Amino acid sequence: MTDDLTAVVRQHWWTTVASVTRLIGDLEAAEDAAQDACVAALRQWRQARVPEHPERWLVSVARKKALDAQRREAKRAEKEAAAVRDETRSSIESQAPAMVDDQLALIFMCCHPTLEPASQIALTLRAVCGLTTSEIARAFLTPEATVAQRLVRAKRKIREAVIPFRTPDGDGLAVRLAAVLRIVYLVFTEGHRSNASQAGTRPELCREAIHLASSLATMMPGEPEVRGLLALLLLVDARRPGRFDAEGQLVLLDEQDRSLWDAAKIAEGEAHLASALSLGRPGPYQIQAAIAALHSTASTAAATDWAEVAALYAELVRWEPTAVVEANRAVAVAMAHGPTAGLTILDRLTDDPRLEAWPPFHIARADLFSRLGLIERAAEAYEKALSLSPPVPERTFINRRLGELARRGLGPGAEKR
Known part of the structure; x- marks a missing residue:
């Protein structure tokens, strides 16, 4: 019950923060008020029941708490009076149409050019996703103290x-x-593979x-890149129904039941991709969407045009020459040209500290070793x-794979590499 309530509260975190920030213009105070509202919700909803519109309940309570705090601490009566007038004009029932506008305004505030990029990301993941400092640190392989300092500096x-709360x-x-x-891409990524959720x-x-x-x-x-991003998110999210089995176990792409994929989302994603490409200005989101489209339209993993996927990743590396993109290219190369070719690329990346602390990198290497019979x-x-504390479904998946390796044992050709 507690986990269910926490999930409900967390689901509405950023709309609550955005609404309160619009009201009082202070992101840090809005976060404090949203946190107080969440605590009140967990306490009251355990005793009674979850209201019909939990988002409205949280926003209403958070706004009242923010105004109460402002009345106690405001040094200028005019600021308090303006806030009260705003509250009077803006009823809870009228908020729904403004929610998306508030969320966009919150993201644009967090992405103000006076903030350094690392601070923009940390601040948005805190305000939008409701991630804790430690969760952000784990997600970006950064010391927790560094993330905390970035958040403090950004809010200050x-x-x-006086960065305005509005969409420019x-x-x-x-x-x-x-x-x-x-x-927006990172918000989706946290939803797709979350360290903050047991699921x-x-x-x-x-x-x-x-x-x-x-x-x-x-x-x-x-x-075009806006449409490319939208296409990418739709195409990846279309596969979500097949990513976990009935027991919540992670299912890899090549083992998924593709009949579970959302055909309508795939069609919508392909339409946005075609629209983006027609504008004649390619970019990294369009390339990633093209990769996702190749996966989404293949009837089976074997039918996927892996050579084209690998070629698109090579092009993506030109736009984003990061170790993570190169690691993804290695997996595609392995599928197109064999596990040895993929391992050759991954072996060149083993000294990268970010990949060393990224569980999917080691899972990819393990899979290729296994395909070559290198069991140990x-x-x-x-x-x-496993030692890097991946999300629960990944831990379960890894343990299952370790069990399979133990059953295979050290047969012929399974010597150490």
Whole structure:
């Protein structure tokens, strides 16, 4: 029961923060009020029941708590009076149409160009996803103290620079677009593979990211990367029904029941991708969407055009020359040209500290070792991934694979590499 209530509260965290920030213009105070409202909800809903509209309940309580705090602490009576007038004009019943606008405004505030990129990301994941400092640190392989300092500095800068809570237009929109797209992508990523959820996924964040990408596409129909991002999110999310079995166990892409995939989302994603490509200005989100489309349209894993997937990843590396993209390319190369070819690429990345602390990297190496019959090396790689505290479904998956390796034992050709 407690876990269910916590999930409900967390689902509505960022709409609560966004609504209160719009009311009082202070992100840090809005977070405090939202936190107080969440605590009150967990306490009251255990005793009674979850209200019919939990989001409205949380927003209403958080706004009242924020105004109470402002009345106690405001140094200027005019500021308090303006806040009270705003509260009077804005009833809870009228909030629903403004929710997406508030969420976009919150993201644009967090992506203000006066903030350094790392702080933009940390601040948005805190305000939008409700992640704790330690969860953000784990997600980006960064010391917790560093993340905490970034959050403090970013909130101080927003307060001191009086950064407005609104969605910019014109040049202001264009300047922040790349950062905003990156943030929406990261919100989706946290939903798709979540360290903060026992289930290993947070579908509500995936839905919110898709809604935001769709809103941006409506605002900026001539920006191909906006449509590329929307296409990517739709195509990846379409596979969500097949990612876990009935027991909540993780199912790898090549083992998924593709009849469970959402055909309507795939069609919508392909349409947005075609629209983006027709504009003639390619970019990394369009490339990733093209990769996702190849997966989504293949009838089986074996039918996937892996050579084309590998070629697209090679192009993506030109746009985003990161170790994570290179690791993903290695997996595609392994599928197209054999596990040895993929391992050759992964072996060149083993000294990268970010990948060393990233469980999927070691899971990929373990899989390729296993395909080559290198059982002990595969087991070592799985154990390394397990030591990095991956999400629960990944831990279960790794333990299952370790059991399979133990049953295979050291047969012919299974010598150490």
